[in-house]
Structures are given as C-alpha cells and as structure tokens.
Amino acid sequence: MHGRKKSDLPQTKEEKDAVRAKISNYKKVVGAIRHKRATGQMDAEYKQLLGKLLRLHPDYYSMWNFRKEAVLAELSRIEDAHSRQGGSDDGDKAAEEISSGTLLSPSVQEQQKKKIYEEELALSVDCIKRNPKSYPAWHHHKWALERGLDLLGGRSALAGDLALCATFLELDGRNFHCWAHRMWVAERMGLSAREEFDFTTDKIKQNFSNYSAFHFRSKVLPRMVEEAGHDRWQLLSDELDLTHDAMFTEPADQSVWWYHHFLLTWADDGTDSCSDSERYENILRAEAATLGELIEVEVRCKWAEVALLLVSQRLANALEPRPQPPRAQDDETNNGGGGVTAAGNGSTEAGEVRESCRGMAARLSELDPMHGRFYEFVEKGGTVMGGQQMRGSAREADR
Amino acid sequence: MTDFSSKSNPPQGTEHAEPPSFFEELHRQYVIRISEQTDTFEFCMTEHLRMSGVYWGLMGMALMGRDLRKEMGAEDLASWVMRCQHEGGGFGGNEGHDPHILYTLSALQVMALLGELDRVDKDKVAGYVSGLQQSDGSFFGDEWGEVDTRFSYCALSSMAILGQLDSGKIDVKKAAEFVGRCRNFDGGFGCIPGAESHAGQIFTCVGALSIARSLHLVDEGLLGWWLCERQCDSGGLNGRPEKQADVCYSWWILSSLKILGKVDWIDGARLKGFILRCQDSEDGGIAERPGNLADIFHTFFGIAGLSLLGYFDGREGYDSFLPVDAVYALPVPLVEQLGLKSEMREPVPLPPGAT
Numbered sequence: 004m005h006g007r008k009k010s011d012l013p014q015t016k017e018e019k020d021a022v023r024a025k026i027s028n029y030k031k032v033v034g035a036i037r038h039k040r041a042t043g044q045m046d047a048e049y050k051q052l053l054g055k056l057l058r059l060h061p062d063y064y065s066m067w068n069f070r071k072e073a074v075l076a077e078l079s080r081i082e083d084a085h086s087r088q089g090g091s092d093d094g095d096k097a098a099e100e101i102s103s104g105t106l107l108s109p110s111v112q113e114q115q116k117k118k119i120y121e122e123e124l125a126l127s128v129d130c131i132k133r134n135p136k137s138y139p140a141w142h143h144h145k146w147a148l149e150r151g152l153d154l155l156g157g158r159s160a161l162a163g164d165l166a167l168c169a170t171f172l173e174l175d176g177r178n179f180h181c182w183a184h185r186m187w188v189a190e191r192m193g194l195s196a197r198e199e200f201d202f203t204t205d206k207i208k209q210n211f212s213n214y215s216a217f218h219f220r221s222k223v224l225p226r227m228v229e230e231a232g233h234d235r236w237q238l239l240s241d242e243l244d245l246t247h248d249a250m251f252t253e254p255a256d257q258s259v260w261w262y263h264h265f266l267l268t269w270a271d272d273g274t275d276s277c278s279d280s281e282r283y284e285n286i287l288r289a290e291a292a293t294l295g296e297l298i299e300v301e302v303r304c305k306w307a308e309v310a311l312l313l314v315s316q317r318l319a320n321a322l323e324p325r326p327q328p329p330r331a332q333d334d335e336t337n338n339g340g341g342g343v344t345a346a347g348n349g350s351t352e353a354g355e356v357r358e359s360c361r362g363m364a365a366r367l368s369e370l371d372p373m374h375g376r377f378y379e380f381v382e383k384g385g386t387v388m389g390g391q392q393m394r395g396s397a398r399e400a401d402r
Numbered sequence: 403m404t405d406f407s408s409k410s411n412p413p414q415g416t417e418h419a420e421p422p423s424f425f426e427e428l429h430r431q432y433v434i435r436i437s438e439q440t441d442t443f444e445f446c447m448t449e450h451l452r453m454s455g456v457y458w459g460l461m462g463m464a465l466m467g468r469d470l471r472k473e474m475g476a477e478d479l480a481s482w483v484m485r486c487q488h489e490g491g492g493f494g495g496n497e498g499h500d501p502h503i504l505y506t507l508s509a510l511q512v513m514a515l516l517g518e519l520d521r522v523d524k525d526k527v528a529g530y531v532s533g534l535q536q537s538d539g540s541f542f543g544d545e546w547g548e549v550d551t552r553f554s555y556c557a558l559s560s561m562a563i564l565g566q567l568d569s570g571k572i573d574v575k576k577a578a579e580f581v582g583r584c585r586n587f588d589g590g591f592g593c594i595p596g597a598e599s600h601a602g603q604i605f606t607c608v609g610a611l612s613i614a615r616s617l618h619l620v621d622e623g624l625l626g627w628w629l630c631e632r633q634c635d636s637g638g639l640n641g642r643p644e645k646q647a648d649v650c651y652s653w654w655i656l657s658s659l660k661i662l663g664k665v666d667w668i669d670g671a672r673l674k675g676f677i678l679r680c681q682d683s684e685d686g687g688i689a690e691r692p693g694n695l696a697d698i699f700h701t702f703f704g705i706a707g708l709s710l711l712g713y714f715d716g717r718e719g720y721d722s723f724l725p726v727d728a729v730y731a732l733p734v735p736l737v738e739q740l741g742l743k744s745e746m747r748e749p750v751p752l753p754p755g756a757t
Binding site: 005006007008009011012022025026029030037060062063064065067068071138139142146177179182183186212214215218219221222256257258261262265268372373374376377380385386387388 | 442499544546592593594597599624626627642643645648666667669672693
C-alpha cells in the first residue's frame with residue numbers, strides 16, 4: 004500500500020458506508036467464485052466472475068491460478084471434441100456431427116481456442132493498466148501469449164505485444180516489469196541488435212534520465228559488435244559522444260554516469276593488443292579533458308569529479324599495470340622514484356596521474372562527505388571497474 | 403517480504419529538523435491493533451499475502467524484544483499457519499489460497515519465530531521447494547512457472563531453515579550460478595538474466611549468494627558503490643537511480659551492505675533521521691516516507707533498518723531489543739539457535755582519527 008496518506012482513509016459516514024459496500028461487494032464476488040470452484044461449476048459465469056474480481060484486485064495470485072485452470076479446462080473440452088473427430092474413420096458421420104454441432108471442425112476449433120487466448124490477453128492488459136506493477140498480471144499475460152502464440156498469429160502477435168510494451172513505456176519509462184517482458188518478446192521475435200539499440204536510443208533521447216534504457220543499452224552494445232559487425236572503437240566513440248550530450252545537459256542526473264563508467268570498462272575489456280592499448284589510453288586522456296571542461300562550467304558537480312577520478316585511475320592502471328594495492332614498502336619505492344623510471348616515460352605519467360588521484364579523492368570527500376568511505380576505498384586502490392576485471396581486488400583493498 | 407513495487411509521491415522537506423525519538427509503545431500498539439482490525443479495505447486487499455503480513459508483524463514485535471507467545475496468540479497463529487499448508491507441502495498466503503514459495507518461506511519464518519518449527523513436516527516442505535528448481539538452477543514461484551531471483555532466495559532460505567540446504571535435494575551451486583547470471587553492468591542484480599538492477603532484487607540475490615556461500619559472484623566494490631549512491635538528500639534510500647526514497651530500501655540496501663561489510667558506506671545518521679521521520683507520531687507504525695500512511699511492511703523494515711544501523715545498541719531502555727540478521731531476516735539469537743549459516747564480509751575498520 005504505497006503512496007497513500009491518512010487523509011485517503013474514509014472520514015465521513017458516507018465515505019465509510021461506501022467502503023463497507025465495496026468490501027461487501029468484493030467478498031460476494033470472492034464467495035461466489037470459491038463456491039463455484041468447490042462445486043465444479045467452471046462455466047462461463049465462473050470466468051466472468053474471475054475477470055471481474057481480477058480487474059478489481061490484480062494481485063490476488065490464486066485467482067489468476069483459478070483463471071488458468073478454467074482456461075485449460077475449456078481448451079481441453081474443445082480439444083476433446085476435436086480428437087473424437089480425428090479418431091473417427093467414418094468421414095460422413097463426422098461431417099454430420101459437425102453440422103449438428105456435437106463435433107467441432109478444425110477451423111472452428113482453432114477460432115474458439117484463439118478467442119480464449121485473446122480474452123486472457125485482454126484481461127491481463129486491463130489489469131496491468133490498473134496496476135502496472137502487478138507481478139501475477141504480467142505473468143498471466145506472458146503465459147497466455149506463449150501458450151497461444153501460434154493461434155494468435157505468431158510473429159504478428161509478438162509484434163502487437165512489442166507495440167503494447169512501447170505504449171506502456173510511454174506512460175512509465177522505468178517500469179521494470181514491462182522492460183523485462185519486452186526483452187522476452189524481442190528475443191522470441193529475434194529482433195536484431197540494431198532494432199534493439201535504436202529503441203534504447205529513442206528512449207534515451209526522450210529522457211536522458213531513463214536509467215532503464217541505459218541498462219538495456221549495456222546489454223545490446225556487445226551484440227552490436229558480435230552480431231551486427233560494428234567496429235568496436237567507432238561504436239565506443241559514438242557512445243561516448245552520446246554520454247557527453249547527456250552529462251552536459253543533466254550533469255546531476257546519475258543515469259548517464261553509470262553508463263559512462265560501464266563504457267570505459269567495456270573498452271578496457273576489449274583492449275588486447277598494443278594498438279588497442281594506445282587507443283584506449285588516448286580515449287582516457289580525451290575523456291579526462293572533456294570531464295575537466297565540464298567541471299569548469301559545472302563547479303561542484305560531484306559526478307563529473309568521481310568520473311574524472313576513476314578515468315584517471317584507469318589511465319594510471321593502463322600506463323603502469325599495478326597488480327597489487329599500495330603497501331608501505333611500495334610507497335617508499337615510489338617516493339624514491341625507482342619503480343617508476345624503470346618502466347619508461349609511460350610510468351612517469353602514471354606516477355603523476357596517481358598523485359593527482361589522491362588529491363581528487365580528498366576533494367571529493369569534502370564535496371560529498373556522505374560517501375566519504377567510498378572515496379577512501381577508491382583512494383586505497385579498491386576497484387569498481389567491474390566487467391572482466393572482477394578479480395577479487397576489491398576484497399584485497401579492504402584488507 | 404519480496405514485493406518491489408516502486409513509488410511516485412514527492413518527498414517532504416523536513417530533513418534538517420532534529421528527528422523524533424523511536425515511538426516504541428505506539429508501534430507495539432499499532433502492530434496489535436492492525437492484526438485485530440479485520441474490517442478495513444486494506445485488510446481485504448492484503449488477504450492474499452496475510453502470511454507475509456503476519457511475519458512482518460511478528461518480526462517488528464520480536465525485534466522490539468516482545469514476548470510473541472504471550473502477546474501475539476502464538477497457539478492460534480501456529481494452527482492457522484498449518485491450515486495454510488497444502489498436500490504438496492507448500493504454504494499459501496492465507497487459508498484457501500494456493501501454495502507459493504513466497505508464502506512457504508514466510509510460513510517457515512513465522513513458525514520459527516513462534517518456536518513451532520517442530521510442527522512442520524520438514525521433508526514434505528523440502529520436497530515442495532526442491533520440486534520448483536529448474537535445470538538452469540532457477541526456481542519457479544509455484545506450479546505456474548514464473549521465474550524470479552526472489553524465488554531463489556526464498557528457496558535457499560527455506561531449505562536452510564528446514565536444515566536441508568546441503569541435503570542434495572536442491573542444487574545449491576547451480577542456484578547460485580543462476581543468480582550470478584542476473585548480474586548487471588552496475589554490479590546490481592535483476593529478476594531474471596538481462597533484467598534491470600533493483601535494490602530489492604539485489605537483497606534477494608546477495609542474500610541467496612550468501613546462503614549459498616558464493617559471494618565471489620558479487621562485484622563487491624561496484625555494487626557497494628551503486629548501493630551507497632541510493633542515498634538521497636532526504637537521507638532515505640531509493641531502489642534505483644532517479645527514484646524516490648522509501649523506508650523499505652533501508653532494509654533491502656542495508657542488509658546487502660551488511661553482508662558486504664559496507665554499512666558505513668552510507669550516512670547512517672541521516673538515514674536514521676529519515677526512518678524516524680516516517681513514524682506516525684499519533685497512531686504508531688512507519689510509512690514509506692514522511693507524511694504517508696503507515697503499514698506493517700514499512701513498520702518492520704523501518705525497525706529492521708534502525709537495528710542494522712545500530713540505533714538501539716547501548717541506548718537506554720532498549721536492552722531487550724534483538725538485533726536482526728541481514729541474511730535470514732530473523733532475530734540474530736534465533737538464527738544462532740537454528741544454526742543457520744551464511745557468508746558475510748567483515749567490515750573494514752575506520753582509519754585512525756576518523757569519526
């Protein structure tokens with residue numbers, strides 16, 4: 004019971020009477036359904052009562068189960084009539100029974116079954132409209148669509164559902180039930196990576212704050228390389244441009260910042276040759292410069308500062324891979340400069356970048372003290388680089 | 403305990419005022435009162451999840467150190483729970499309601515809290531739970547085939563409470579691997595592979611991995627960062643980026659952070675203030691945000707959140723309060739008594755000079 008105020012409770016006698024009437028009506032419907040089920044009367048009225056109750060109360064999971072039972076019973080009645088016909092070797096007799104209505108012709112049978120599934124889809128859609136977050140309503144919708152898919156028209160039925168999802172996501176672009184269902188529909192349809200990618204582009208351009216769309220983009224991006232054959236580095240460059248648009252427009256909105264962080268992890272994971280490494284390092288330098296510009300115009304933008312810190316850490320790691328978090332003896336070596344010069348110019352830059360990270364972490368702790376412990380973790384070498392880099396170093400840094 | 407509907411109301415703007423104290427007596431009265439008020443519309447509309455409602459109420463009372471057997475009619479409750487069990491071993495959300503893994507866990511938790519677990523035929527319930535596991539390690543919620551990582555948690559926790567986690571009846575390793583496949587770019591977890599991260603879902607996944615002793619499947623630094631960024635200016639926690647704060651995430655997120663040893667990655671003082679401001683100062687109970695209508699779900703999660711934040715520790719008058727276990731969502735002494743095991747990271751000590 005979310006989002007309600009005390010003032011929403013019935014106050015006057017009229018309001019209280021209205022609630023009492025509502026409860027009594029609700030209990031009557033529940034009672035009638037249970038009576039019919041107990042006495043085996045799974046007739047048209049039973050289904051109608053279930054429909055009425057579920058439209059009132061879409062979270063009543065047992066009622067959805069009763070509904071499924073009734074649907075299955077109805078389907079098997081239709082199939083029984085059909086199989087009796089299939090088992091008959093007397094064609095004339097069967098034709099006679101069909102015309103007299105005791106047997107169903109294949110096309111009539113299919114039509115009847117299709118109608119049953121259509122009713123289930125319509126019911127679940129009504130209930131989802133009433134409560135877009137109802138788990139059992141979404142599940143019933145998928146159940147009916149999956150079972151009845153061929154009868155409902157196969158791909159065209161899926162396309163219809165995809166359009167339905169788009170409509171629901173217009174109303175609430177963050178409904179995770181709808182996004183998850185859409186993912187299933189798209190998979191069943193075999194939508195291309197490009198089609199999926201374009202859908203998230205639309206959602207993001209409508210609203211840079213749509214974190215759900217960024218999430219799904221993170222799933223489809225690798226497919227753009229693997230399935231659609233896009234050049235990984237070009238794609239990355241385009242994606243970074245998109246994030247720049249978003250972060251300069253809505254710098255305080257965290258959605259884009261998580262995606263930006265992911266992009267760089269994805270770039271890092273795909274870096275496996277010398278020329279890749281050079282590209283990756285150049286991207287990091289360019290990102291650091293862009294973030295620096297943003298920080299100049301958006302003073303005290305915490306997200307830009309965090310991103311700069313993490314980009315700098317990535318750059319230092321790329322220039323001088325550091326397998327272990329800093330320890331007392333390492334610090335001594337670094338102070339003397341011994342460990343740095345041995346690896347050449349790249350390492351000198353790495354040392355400078357690492358030094359600047361320390362200052363950034365300290366500044367962030369002042370700018371955003373609520374997350375001081377996290378910045379301390381990062382400063383001590385803890386990693387949040389995710390992806391393939393999940394190598395237990397996070398725990399290492401905790402010790 | 404696992405319904406993650408999200409919200410849309412605007413927050414209130416009183417976060418900088420001194421928060422009120424904890425209204426212990428009002429909350430006690432609230433829990434008793436709502437368990438007796440059976441003629442309201444709210445009671446009707448929550449009929450299907452009564453088993454979880456009872457669990458939330460009992461937990462609220464248990465954490466406040468109350469004697470459940472004396473104050474909550476333990477005998478009647480235990481008999482009612484048994485009447486909710488079906489032939490196949492699963493429990494429904496109420497009498498005459500179908501069996502489901504969500505309510506099977508709630509039923510076991512209720513019986514454990516009442517000290518009545520011996521009345522439960524453990525093999526029968528374990529048979530129901532194990533029958534729901536699929537070849538990919540996931541779990542159906544019931545015979546109708548919905549898959550969700552919430553059910554993975556319910557299954558693992560149920561099997562642990564039944565003392566049958568390592569009986570071989572379920573494949574614990576596969577269960578953990580399925581949960582691991584639900585991990586996302588932000589370190590969080592969704593309801594199925596590919597689905598968006600959500601703080602409620604993250605608790606069920608991190609909890610499931612903790613019970614399965616598979617925390618190595620968690621990207622601890624990244625997830626810890628994402629979770630601590632759920633804290634809003636009001637001090638409260640939201641469930642996903644750019645969403646409103648809500649008291650229930652005090653539980654989902656704090657318990658996850660507790661398992662990862664990172665409770666101090668959020669600002670505990672500000673979160674305590676948020677939870678305390680969500681109390682109803684007249685009629686008791688805790689709402690999802692200040693000024694809204696209290697309910698039993700948020701009342702439990704508010705108290706559990708304060709417990710994980712150490713609000714009651716060493717505070718005068720709260721000696722009888724019990725700490726909550728972040729994995730099993732039961733009082734710590736009960737978890738110890740039942741011998742329930744889990745994997746949990748040690749918190750990192752504060753550096754010298756820090757407060």
